[in-house]
Amino acid sequence: MASYLQVENISKSYGIKTLFERISFNINEGDKIAIVGPNGCGKTSLLKIISGEDSSDAGGRVSFMKNIRTGFLEQEPVVTAGNTVMQEALSRSSGIMSVMDEEMREELRLNIRKFLTSFGFTDTERKVDGLSGGEIKRIAISVLLASSPDFMILDEPTNHLDLGAIEILESYLKRSRATLLMVTHDRYFLDRICSTVMELDKGALYIYKGDYENFLSKRQERVENRRAENDRLRNILRRELEWIRSTPCARTGKARYRTDAFHELKDRVSADIPDTKRMDMSALEKGSRLGTKIFNCKSLSCIIGGKTLLKDFTYNFQRYEKVGIVGNNGVGKSTFLNLLAGMAEPASGIIERGETLKTGYYTQKGMRGADFDPDETVLETIGDISLLNRFLFPHDMLNTRVGVLSGGELRRLYLLKILVQSPNLLLLDEPTNDLDIITLSVLEEYLREFKGTIIAVSHDRHFLDRITDHLFIFCGDGLVKDFIGNYSQYRTYMQDLRKAGNENGERQAKGRKPAADTRHGNEGDKPKRLSYKDRKELESIEKALGELNREKLSLESILSSEGSYEDIQKASVRIGEVIRQIGQLEDRWLELSID
Numbered sequence: 001m002a003s004y005l006q007v008e009n010i011s012k013s014y015g016i017k018t019l020f021e022r023i024s025f026n027i028n029e030g031d032k033i034a035i036v037g038p039n040g041c042g043k044t045s046l047l048k049i050i051s052g053e054d055s056s057d058a059g060g061r062v063s064f065m066k067n068i069r070t071g072f073l074e075q076e077p078v079v080t081a082g083n084t085v086m087q088e089a090l091s092r093s094s095g096i097m098s099v100m101d102e103e104m105r106e107e108l109r110l111n112i113r114k115f116l117t118s119f120g121f122t123d124t125e126r127k128v129d130g131l132s133g134g135e136i137k138r139i140a141i142s143v144l145l146a147s148s149p150d151f152m153i154l155d156e157p158t159n160h161l162d163l164g165a166i167e168i169l170e171s172y173l174k175r176s177r178a179t180l181l182m183v184t185h186d187r188y189f190l191d192r193i194c195s196t197v198m199e200l201d202k203g204a205l206y207i208y209k210g211d212y213e214n215f216l217s218k219r220q221e222r223v224e225n226r227r228a229e230n231d232r233l234r235n236i237l238r239r240e241l242e243w244i245r246s247t248p249c250a251r252t253g254k255a256r257y258r259t260d261a262f263h264e265l266k267d268r269v270s271a272d273i274p275d276t277k278r279m280d281m282s283a284l285e286k287g288s289r290l291g292t293k294i295f296n297c298k299s300l301s302c303i304i305g306g307k308t309l310l311k312d313f314t315y316n317f318q319r320y321e322k323v324g325i326v327g328n329n330g331v332g333k334s335t336f337l338n339l340l341a342g343m344a345e346p347a348s349g350i351i352e353r354g355e356t357l358k359t360g361y362y363t364q365k366g367m368r369g370a371d372f373d374p375d376e377t378v379l380e381t382i383g384d385i386s387l388l389n390r391f392l393f394p395h396d397m398l399n400t401r402v403g404v405l406s407g408g409e410l411r412r413l414y415l416l417k418i419l420v421q422s423p424n425l426l427l428l429d430e431p432t433n434d435l436d437i438i439t440l441s442v443l444e445e446y447l448r449e450f451k452g453t454i455i456a457v458s459h460d461r462h463f464l465d466r467i468t469d470h471l472f473i474f475c476g477d478g479l480v481k482d483f484i485g486n487y488s489q490y491r492t493y494m495q496d497l498r499k500a501g502n503e504n505g506e507r508q509a510k511g512r513k514p515a516a517d518t519r520h521g522n523e524g525d526k527p528k529r530l531s532y533k534d535r536k537e538l539e540s541i542e543k544a545l546g547e548l549n550r551e552k553l554s555l556e557s558i559l560s561s562e563g564s565y566e567d568i569q570k571a572s573v574r575i576g577e578v579i580r581q582i583g584q585l586e587d588r589w590l591e592l593s594i595d
Contacts, residue, residue, distance in 0.1 A: 001028040004068055004151055004179050005050070010060035012045050019045055022060075023205040025198065027151075032173075032180040034190045036215075037200035038392065038436045039408025043183045044075060046200065047155050050181070064151070069096075071149030075156045075183075077140035079128040085139060086124040089116060092143045111146035113572045118142075119165055120328070122576030133160035134329035141165075145172060154182035158189050159433055162328045163459050163487070185437055187212055187462040290319050290424035293354035294453050295340055300349035301478065302335060309335050311478025313349070317453060324464045324487065325457045327474030333457045334364065336474075337427045340455065360423030362415060362431050372414070374403025382416060391416045392439065408434040415443070424452035432460040461487050475587040497545070497589060534592050541589050545582065552578050 005027040012019045019042030027033060035043050048054040050062055051072040064070065079088050089112045090097075097105050116124055119138040128136070137160050144152065152173075158166045166189065173180065173193050184190050190197070191212035199206045199219065206222065208215045294317040302310040309332025317323070325333050338344040339351065341361050372381060379398040382388055388398060391412055405413065411434050418426075426447075432440055444466045447454060458464055464471070464487040471483045471490055483490050555578065558571040 001030060002065060003027070004029050004031075004065045005181075006061070006063045007050065008061045008063075010046075010049055010056035010062065012042055012049065012054075012057055018203050020200060020205065021203045025205060025207065027179060027181060029179055030177065031196060032194045033182070033196045033198055034194040035181070035183045035198045035200065036185070036190075036437050038438065039412060039434065040406035041200045041202075041436075043200055044155055047072075047153055047181070047183060051153050068150040069147075070151045070153065071144045071147055073140055073144050073152070073154045073157055075159065076133075077136050079131065079136055079139070081129050083128050084125045085116060085121050085128060086113070088128050089124075089139055089143050092140065093147060096147050108146060110568050110572070111148075112142060114568070115142035115146050117572050117576050117579075118168055120579075122580065132329045134162055134165065137161055138165055141169060149178060151179045152181070154180070154184070156183055156185070156434070158184060158186045158459065160329075161459060163326055163461065164328060166459060166461075185432070185435060185440060186460060187437065187440075289356060290452050291354050291356035292319055293352070294319060294321070294357065294425065295354070296352040298350050298352070300339070300351065301347045302332065302339060302344070303347045304332075304335065308478040310339070310346070310480065313478075313480055315482070317455070319453060320451070321470075322447075322454045322468050323456070324468035324471045325455065325474065326459070326464070326471055326487065326490075328476065331474040331476050332478075333474055334429050336472075337361070337363075337429055337455065337457060341427055357425050358421075358423045359425045359427060360418040360421060361427045361429075362418055363429050372402045372410070374401065376402050378402065378405075378413065381413060382420070384420070387416065387420060406434075408436055408439075411435055412439060419446075426450065426452065426454045426456070428454065428456040428458070430457055430459065432458060432463050476583075479587060481587075494586070497542075497586065538589065538592055541585050541592075545585050545589070548578055548582050548585070552582065 003026055007026070008024045009022045011021045011023075013021075023046075035046065037043055045054065049056055051070070052062075053072075056062070080091065083091065090109070093108060093112065097108060100108065113124065116139070119142055121138070121142075128139070131139075137157075141157065157169060161169070166186070170189055170192055180193070182194075194212075195210070197208045197210075197212070197215040199208065199215070206219070208218045210218075296316045298314055300310055300313040301308070325336065327333055335344060339346055341359060342351075342353075377399045378388060378393055379385065381402055385395075385398065389395070393409075393413070402410070402413065411431075415431065431443070435443065440460075440463070444463060447467050454467065456463075456467065468486055470485060471487065473481045473483055473490070475481060483493070485493075552575060555571045555575040558567055
C-alpha cells in the first residue's frame, strides 16, 4: 500500500500545558483510523496541524503523498448569512472548482445536489439563516462527499447530526475506498467504519490495530502494565527513602548518585498513570427521594413559528423510567424537554408535576458555559476536590480558569455541577456530545444505577442502547410514537417494515412488534385489535412502501451513474419527493401498529 501521510516529531503546547510531544505515525492508502483520547488532550489540534490550519511547535514534519486530494470536515462549520443551501454548498467547494474544467465543475454540482438530497435538503433554495447545527453540518458533509477526496480528515463528524443522517454517512464511509482519519466519540460509528484506533494520552500516541473491542482490551492491558510498573517503582522508592533517612552522613561523595536517582524515581512515580483516577461516582448520592408522580401530560400541544412540534400528547411518566427521545433535527425534541422543565409553555393541554421532583436539567445552552463564570477556577466552580478528581480533573487543573477549558472538559464540569445537587429527575439534552469514551462509559454506568427518572434526547446509539428502556420517536408534524425497546431494537423493527414492503406486503415483521405498554395507564394488556378499515390501510401502505423503495433504488442508481445532466437533475428532484412519501407512510404505519 502507498504511504499517503507521514507525520514526524510534531508537538503542540499551549502555555505550560503540553498536548503532545514529538509524536510520529504513518497512514497508508485505504486506512480508516479513529483518534480517541481524553477531552483536552489535543485531538482537534492534531487534525488542524495535519490539515495545514495550524503548525507544529519546534519543527516536525507533515508530508502527504504527491497529488492526492484531501478534504477536511471541521467540528463546527460556519455559514454565510443570506446564502441559500446550494449557494453555501457551492461557496464551500469554490476552491476545488477553481482547478476544474467546466465539465468537471458540472459533475461536482450534480454530486453536491445528490448528497444534499440524500441528507434531506429537498429545497436547496432555502436560506441558511436559522438552520440548526445539524443542518449546517449536513451541508458541509454533502460538499465533502461530493468532492470525492482521496484522504478525508473528519473532526467529530456525527456531532449534531440526527440518527438518520448518521446512518447515511456511516453507510457511505463503510463503502468508500477513501483513506480516512477522524476524531469521534461515537462508538458504534467508530466500530463499524474504522480498523485502527489511535489514542492520545498524556502527550503520547498509542496505536491499536483492530476494532473498538480490541482497542478496549489492549488499552486495559497497557493500563495494567503501567500500574504494575508503578507498583514496582513505589517499592524501590520506599527502600531508597529508607536508605536516605537512615544514612544522612552517606549523602555526599560517591553516594550522591543515589540521591539523584531517588529524586528522578520520585518524579516517575508521581507521574499520572492512565485511568487510575477513574470517574468513581459511587460516592455521589444517586438522587433524592422520588414520589410516584413525575409528569402527567394531558392533550399537550406546542406550536412555534407556525410549526406544530407536539400535537395532543398524553402520557404519564413513571418513577425510575428511562426514556430516550429520538427524531430528525428540528422536530421539537429540545422544546419538549423545555416544556417538561417549565421553561416553555404549551399551546394547549396541561402538565401536572410531582411535588417531590428535584430536577437536574442538562441543556445545550448550559453546556456552552452560560451557567459558568469564565474567570472562576475549576475548584471555585465545584468546590469539592475529591469529586473533581473522580470526574477526571487532576490536581494540576484545579486552578485552571473555566474560560479556557475545552468543549469536552466544560461539558464534564457542567454535568458534575448538575449531578452533585442530587436530583431525582434528569432531563438530558444531548449529554454525550464532546465527551471522551472513558467518560461516556462511566457516565452510562452511573445512569444505569440512577435511582430516579431519566428523559434523554440523544443521537448516540450506544448510549441509547445502554440506558433507555423505551423510546419516544418524534416523527414530525407533532406526532410522537412510543416504542418499547432500545434503539437497535427499533432499527430492526423498521428494517422489518421496509422488508415487508419490499416483499409485496408479506408481514416479515410479524412477532417483532413491541409488547403493549401498560405501565402508564393505557387501556388493557391485550394487543391492539385493528378494525377491518385499518387492516386494509396497513396492507395498502405496505404495498406502496414496496413500490416507493424500489423506485428509490432505481433513482439512486441513476444518481450514481454517469447519465445525462437532464436525467440526473430529474432524479435528484424526484428522489426527494420519494423520500418524503416514504417517511409519511412509515409514520402512518407506526401510528396504526404501535398505538
